[in-house]
Amino acid sequence: MSVTSDKRAPGVRISDLSVVYRTGAGELPAVRGVDLELEPGTITGVVGESGSGKSTLALSMLNAVQPPGRIRSGSVEIDGLGDVVTLGGDDLRKTRGRHVGYVFQAAQNSLNPLKTVGKQLLDLGRSHDVDDLPGLVKEARSLLDRMGLDGARVLDSYQHELSGGMRQRVGIMLALVLNAHVVVLDEPTTALDMITQATILRIIREVHEERGLTTLVITHDLGVVAEIADRLAVMYGGRLVEQGPTREVLGAPKHPYTQGLLQAIPRLVGDIDEARALPGRPPTLGTIPPDGCVFRERCAVRMDVCETGEPPVLTIGPRVVACHTAAGDGEQKETVTTGPTRGEEQA
Amino acid sequence: MITGKGITKTFRQRGGMLGAREVPALRGVDFSIEKGGAVSFIGESGCGKTTLGRILAGLESYDSGEIVIDGVPMSSLRPKQRQPHFRRVQLIHQDPYSALNPARTIHQTLDAPLTLRAKQTGRSRSWIDERAEELLGLVGLDPGYVLPRYPHQLSGGMRQRVVIARALTVDPDMLVADEATSMIDVSLRLGILGLLKDLRDRLGVSVLFITHDVATARYIGLDGELYVIYRGQVVERGPVETVISDPVHPYTQSLLSAIPVLHGLEVPGAERVVPTEAIDAAQPDAGCLFAARCPFRTERCTSELPVLGHDGGTLQEHACFHPQRRSVVATPAVAS
Numbered sequence: 001m002s003v004t005s006d007k008r009a010p011g012v013r014i015s016d017l018s019v020v021y022r023t024g025a026g027e028l029p030a031v032r033g034v035d036l037e038l039e040p041g042t043i044t045g046v047v048g049e050s051g052s053g054k055s056t057l058a059l060s061m062l063n064a065v066q067p068p069g070r071i072r073s074g075s076v077e078i079d080g081l082g083d084v085v086t087l088g089g090d091d092l093r094k095t096r097g098r099h100v101g102y103v104f105q106a107a108q109n110s111l112n113p114l115k116t117v118g119k120q121l122l123d124l125g126r127s128h129d130v131d132d133l134p135g136l137v138k139e140a141r142s143l144l145d146r147m148g149l150d151g152a153r154v155l156d157s158y159q160h161e162l163s164g165g166m167r168q169r170v171g172i173m174l175a176l177v178l179n180a181h182v183v184v185l186d187e188p189t190t191a192l193d194m195i196t197q198a199t200i201l202r203i204i205r206e207v208h209e210e211r212g213l214t215t216l217v218i219t220h221d222l223g224v225v226a227e228i229a230d231r232l233a234v235m236y237g238g239r240l241v242e243q244g245p246t247r248e249v250l251g252a253p254k255h256p257y258t259q260g261l262l263q264a265i266p267r268l269v270g271d272i273d274e275a276r277a278l279p280g281r282p283p284t285l286g287t288i289p290p291d292g293c294v295f296r297e298r299c300a301v302r303m304d305v306c307e308t309g310e311p312p313v314l315t316i317g318p319r320v321v322a323c324h325t326a327a328g329d330g331e332q333k334e335t336v337t338t339g340p341t342r343g344e345e346q347a
Numbered sequence: 348m349i350t351g352k353g354i355t356k357t358f359r360q361r362g363g364m365l366g367a368r369e370v371p372a373l374r375g376v377d378f379s380i381e382k383g384g385a386v387s388f389i390g391e392s393g394c395g396k397t398t399l400g401r402i403l404a405g406l407e408s409y410d411s412g413e414i415v416i417d418g419v420p421m422s423s424l425r426p427k428q429r430q431p432h433f434r435r436v437q438l439i440h441q442d443p444y445s446a447l448n449p450a451r452t453i454h455q456t457l458d459a460p461l462t463l464r465a466k467q468t469g470r471s472r473s474w475i476d477e478r479a480e481e482l483l484g485l486v487g488l489d490p491g492y493v494l495p496r497y498p499h500q501l502s503g504g505m506r507q508r509v510v511i512a513r514a515l516t517v518d519p520d521m522l523v524a525d526e527a528t529s530m531i532d533v534s535l536r537l538g539i540l541g542l543l544k545d546l547r548d549r550l551g552v553s554v555l556f557i558t559h560d561v562a563t564a565r566y567i568g569l570d571g572e573l574y575v576i577y578r579g580q581v582v583e584r585g586p587v588e589t590v591i592s593d594p595v596h597p598y599t600q601s602l603l604s605a606i607p608v609l610h611g612l613e614v615p616g617a618e619r620v621v622p623t624e625a626i627d628a629a630q631p632d633a634g635c636l637f638a639a640r641c642p643f644r645t646e647r648c649t650s651e652l653p654v655l656g657h658d659g660g661t662l663q664e665h666a667c668f669h670p671q672r673r674s675v676v677a678t679p680a681v682a683s
Binding site: 049050148164165193194195196197198199201220221222223224226227246247248249250251252260261262264265266267268269270272275276277278281282298 | 391392502503504505532533534535536537538540541559560561562563565566569591592601602603604605606607608609610611612613623624676677678679680
């Protein structure tokens with residue numbers, strides 16, 4: 001295993017990012033005006049329902065939004081690398097994997113079914129001009145061993161010979177083996193059962209700390225974020241509606257959507273009559289209202305101003321919330337700045 | 348009322364050089380559900396919960412055991428004669444999108460089974476349309492909006508409601524909902540669970556709920572029963588709230604401990620059992636099936652197979668030699 005130190009973890013600043021998809025009805029925004037800072041060495045969790053733009057946001061970290069989508073404006077600054085949005089060609093290709101590792105959903109079978117894991121590892125090494133291929137294999141094996149697998153056996157296996165939890169670990173290995181220090185995990189535990197999920201989450205947390213990573217986890221499951229993330233960001237209709245230290249946001253959510261979502265989660269304890277589904281449905285690309293608040297259709301505390309007025313982005317200590325009802329709670333700022341707060345330390 | 352007794356099922360995999368490999372999916376499962384009742388199966392993938400659901404819906408054969416539907420043992424009937432009985436059990440799949448024909452409007456989707464139903468019961472054409480609207484109303488949809496639309500024009504939650512409405516066209520006694528909420532957006536999940544509970548209350552339909560998300564089992568009714576299944580065996584069975592708040596089997600405790608804690612809202616249970624991952628099922632089957640993964644195993648566990656019972660005076664049934672209550676579930680954090 002490589003020598004690690006927290007100093008190597010780069011910070012990431014996503015500023016005013018907007019991503020649009022070209023459709024018959026013109027260009028529609030999937031992500032709009034997102035500001036998000038990933039502090040070095042932290043895990044940030046982005047939570048959203050289908051159509052919230054969370055996966056598009058994740059792809060933007062690699063500048064990998066595919067046509068008909070495109071990044072219309074904004075930047076993704078990674079320490080030591082610059083703005084990923086401006087990169088192209090070979091520079092961009094090298095960035096992916098070397099600097100930013102991406103773990104795809106295991107359920108989507110992101111591995112090639114015709115090649116062993118080891119062969120795919122060598123392909124990865126060659127495409128990144130790695131001279132020391134035996135060293136790469138050694139590193140891969142030690143990473144897999146670290147995650148509780150028999151590394152040598154896994155490298156000799158085809159994907160169909162591996163369980164969902166094992167494939168997910170192979171995905172993590174491939175994302176880290178080139179020594180990337182920014183890692184994006186897209187729905188890392190979807191389609192895994194509870195015990196495997198708990199194991200994968202523990203591994204993500206441990207590897208994150210050992211290797212000194214800056215990690216972004218994208219998920220629809222608040223529980224996943226609650227378990228591992230230092231900071232939580234909630235997306236709805238392409239907007240970041242709330243963010244802050246995980247425990248603070250879960251303990252006292254400020255945005256009506258976050259509040260509704262927490263109330264809508266089936267829980268193991270407590271009064272089941274207190275839980276209720278949010279009315280209405282999440283917006284799709286075509287039904288996101290162009291003006292005003294994106295959540296107003298389903299909001300219990302909506303006001304007249306929500307129809308037309310863009311919700312102000314309020315920064316309250318380490319927390320950020322974009323809602324008209326929160327106005328007066330904090331200071332309104334043009335650009336979002338986040339404090340150096342980690343959820344873990346708050347606890 | 349539907350009961351199953353000693354149901355076993357073994358899948359035979361075509362092996363390589365060593366020949367066929369046998370995978371036991373169910374090892375003598377007893378099951379019973381009252382009219383209007385609720386039963387939930389929980390367990391990891393591959394534990395046999397889906398197989399049992401499919402057997403009860405008549406979609407899968409079983410090797411031995413007996414299923415009795417309203418007093419009629421299925422073994423006394425020829426396969427053709429069983430069909431109308433099994434039709435009273437309707438399956439609701441995980442993915443409502445692939446369960447609906449994308450080229451048919453919701454009107455067409457409901458029309459076909461209702462036409463058949465009208466023929467069977469000698470009703471008129473106008474009854475079909477009325478019934479379609481009635482059923483959509485029952486599942487909480489606006490018929491005027493939904494009927495002319497195609498599945499892709501509806502949200503996941505609406506699609507799942509359409510699937511449930513379609514299942515209701517044949518007036519079933521039981522709905523088997525296999526992971527019916529896991530692909531539905533979180534904010535809408537409770538709506539589907541509430542609907543299933545509502546159908547129990549209003550129509551007397553019983554619900555068999557198959558899931559790996561234990562918490563959802565509470566929301567189809569607290570009067571329901573929970574079955575915890577491990578490698579084809581029921582290891583703990585009892586009232587939902589009892590099994591969740593006072594589990595005695597280490598496997599149930601591992602499952603419950605694995606559920607993420609909403610830090611800030613909840614405090615983790617004091618005696619969380621750190622779960623170990625599944626081990627390849629091809630190990631020798633002597634003793635308790637869970638022994639190899641169990642942190643509390645003793646010598647007896649590796650030589651003798653525990654059977655389901657109330658040993659130790661527990662409220663729920665369990666298959667463990669050393670039943671012990673442990674507080675593994677998170678509790679609400681005290682508001683600061």
